[in-house]
Amino acid sequence: MINRVVLAGRLVKDPVLRKTANGASVVSFTVACTRRFKQEGQPDADFINTVAWNKTADIVSQYTHKGSLVGVEGRIQTRSYDDQSGKRVYVTEIVADSVQFLEQCICTRCKQSGLSE
Numbered sequence: 001m002i003n004r005v006v007l008a009g010r011l012v013k014d015p016v017l018r019k020t021a022n023g024a025s026v027v028s029f030t031v032a033c034t035r036r037f038k039q040e041g042q043p044d045a046d047f048i049n050t051v052a053w054n055k056t057a058d059i060v061s062q063y064t065h066k067g068s069l070v071g072v073e074g075r076i077q078t079r080s081y082d083d084q085s086g087k088r089v090y091v092t093e094i095v096a097d098s099v100q101f102l103e104q105c106i107c108t109r110c111k112q113s114g115l116s117e
Contacts, residue, residue: 003075004075006071007033007072008069008072009033009069010032010068011031011032011064011067011070012031012032013066014029014064014065014066015028015061015064016028016029025055026051026053026057027056029050030047030048031072031094033045033048049091049092049094050074051095056097056098056099060096063101064099069102072099073099074096075097076092076094077095079093
């Protein structure tokens with residue numbers, strides 16, 4: 001079986017970085033991907049929830065922001081949890097193996113780290 005996703009789009013809002021109890025980094029962000037074919041009455045884009053872990057999470061949180069153009073490679077994952085009212089909530093998201101920056105970064109942090117070259 002194959003579970004592979006490749007997408008490109010812009011971040012809808014700034015990524016949110018958290019740390020797990022054991023210290024692992026996890027970042028959550030949403031990628032807006034424009035649809036190739038538009039249908040009347042349908043949205044022009046899909047908004048894909050994405051998570052990345054560890055070093056990838058740290059880099060995404062440090063060097064991207066709302067509007068950043070990124071490429072994401074990963075897999076689809078479905079999980080569930082019980083919310084505060086006890087209702088089961090299902091979540092489908094992309095777990096990113098890699099995230100690439102698809103536009104030249106001109107910010108000071110990127111220049112200092114060599115990412116703008």
